[in-house]
Structure formats: C-alpha cells, structure tokens
Amino acid sequence: PQDQVLKGKKVLVTAGGTSEALDPVRSITNASSGKMGLAIAQAFQQHGAQVTLITTKPNLASVHDIELIPVTTAQQMQTAVLQHFPHNNVLIMAAAVADFGPQVTATNKIKKNPQSDSWSLTLTKTPDILQAVAKIKQKSQITIGFAAETQNLIANATQKLTAKKLDLIVANDVSQSQIGFNTDDNQVTFIRPQQKNWQTPVTSKQNIAQLIVRQVLDLLQ
Numbered sequence: 645p646q647d648q649v650l651k652g653k654k655v656l657v658t659a660g661g662t663s664e665a666l667d668p669v670r671s672i673t674n675a676s677s678g679k680m681g682l683a684i685a686q687a688f689q690q691h692g693a694q695v696t697l698i699t700t701k702p703n704l705a706s707v708h709d710i711e712l713i714p715v716t717t718a719q720q721m722q723t724a725v726l727q728h729f730p731h732n733n734v735l736i737m738a739a740a741v742a743d744f745g746p747q748v749t750a751t752n753k754i755k756k757n758p759q760s761d762s763w764s765l766t767l768t769k770t771p772d773i774l775q776a777v778a779k780i781k782q783k784s785q786i787t788i789g790f791a792a793e794t795q796n797l798i799a800n801a802t803q804k805l806t807a808k809k810l811d812l813i814v815a816n817d818v819s820q821s822q823i824g825f826n827t828d829d830n831q832v833t834f835i836r837p838q839q840k841n842w843q844t845p846v847t848s849k850q851n852i853a854q855l856i857v858r859q860v861l862d863l864l865q
C-alpha cells in the first residue's frame with residue numbers, strides 16, 4: 645500500500661452497468677465497463693481502507709484485498725448495497741444503474757411475430773438505490789454519487805446532489821467519446837454543497853480515483 649491514511653475506514657463502491665432481462669437471451673443495459681468503479685476501489689484499498697466492490701463486471705481484473713460482490717440487476721445491486729451500507733463509512737456509486745427495466749421477463753426466448761413489424765415493450769422503474777440509501781444514512785456516513793449527463797452537466801448534477809442528499813457528486817459529461825463510458829480516461833467536475841465546483845483535467849481513471857480519495861479525506865475531517 646502507498647500509505648495507511650484510510651486505515652480503519654470501510655468503503656463500499658459500485659461499478660458497471662446493470663442488466664435487466666427481457667428473456668433468457670436479451671436484456672436492457674448500457675455501455676459501462678466497470679473501469680471507473682474498479683479504479684476507485686483499488687485507490688481506496690491502496691490507501692489502507694477496507695473495500696467492498698459491488699460490480700456487474702467481476703472478471704475485469706484480479707483484485708487483491710478487495711471483497712468482490714457480483715450482481716447483474718438494479719434490484720440485486722440495491723439488495724447488496726442496502727445490506728452492506730450500514731457497516732461502511734463511505735459509499736461511492738460509480739455504477740450505471742438502469743432506471744427502467746422490462747415489466748415482465750419472459751421465461752422463454754421471445755419469438756418474432758410474422759404479422760407485426762413492431763414490438764412494444766412496457767418498462768417500469770427500477771429502484772433508485774441512492775434514494776433508498778438517503779433514508780437510512782447516518783450523519784457520520786459519507787455518500788458519493790456520479791451523474792452521467794449529455795447536457796446541462798452542472799445543473800443536472802447539482803439537482804441529483806440535492807435530491808439524493810449526497811456529500812459529493814462527480815459530474816461526468818458522457819457526450820464525449822474520449823471520456824465517460826468504456827474509456828481509460830475521464831474528466832469530471834466535483835460538486836459539493838456550499839463549495840466551489842472543481843473540474844479535473846482529462847486524465848486516467850486511476851488518477852480520477854486518487855482525486856476522489858482526496859475529496860473523501862477532506863470530507864472525513
């Protein structure tokens with residue numbers, strides 16, 4: 645480890661995109677690779693924290709001294725987060741959670757209907773994990789969200805910071821191809837209540853993760 649500044653702290657991180665099944669072979673998902681969340685988990689582990697990583701991409705890399713919890717759906721991720729959050733000091737939600745999933749999951753593969761050129765699907769809301777966490781959060785606990793936006797980055801992210809009662813939101817412009825989903829680099833803006841926003845340069849997700857560690861050290865003071 646580089647240092648032990650976070651020794652004794654327990655940190656819960658989520659990573660990857662959830663996947664909501666339509667039938668045994670099809671699903672609704674997104675382009676999240678799980679790299680951002682993994683980099684965060686590794687950075688906190690390097691600074692001496694005890695890290696649990698809830699991820700949809702458990703095979704991305706071999707991790708040392710990180711407890712790995714594989715999940716697939718938003719519901720499974722919520723169950724795992726709510727189970728572990730009470731025992732953790734910090735929660736960082738880097739996962740891209742589906743906001744909607746199919747109302748029903750077919751038991752068998754859905755067949756093409758020769759009589760019809762279209763197919764309508766009814767989607768229903770998945771649980772909002774950070775919203776549920778906000779209800780059980782203790783004053784001593786730190787919660788951090790990401791906001792993936794393609795427009796009005798700061799305004800939309802600030803709204804999520806307030807609605808989800810977060811200590812920090814990491815605003816991520818996902819309209820650019822070099823940063824955000826499924827890239828090695830990222831650029832984010834840190835937004836905290838009553839603080840000046842701060843935009844990072846474009847840099848590796850590992851460096852972004854180190855900057856998040858610094859934000860947490862500041863929040864813990």
Ligand code: PMT
Pocket residue numbers: 659660661675676677678679680681718737738739740741742743770771772773774775788789790791792793804816818824825826827
């Ligand atoms: O995995 P990578 O390929 O490395 O890409 C990283 C990333 C782009 C996925 C990551 O940096 C990122 O921006 N993650 C958040 C993606 C997202 O779902 O953002 P959102 O604006 O839809 O959600 C806001 C926050 O609420 C997020 O912290 C999200 O985890 C959380 N959320 C969202 C929906 C939901 N039902 N429950 C939640 O808790």
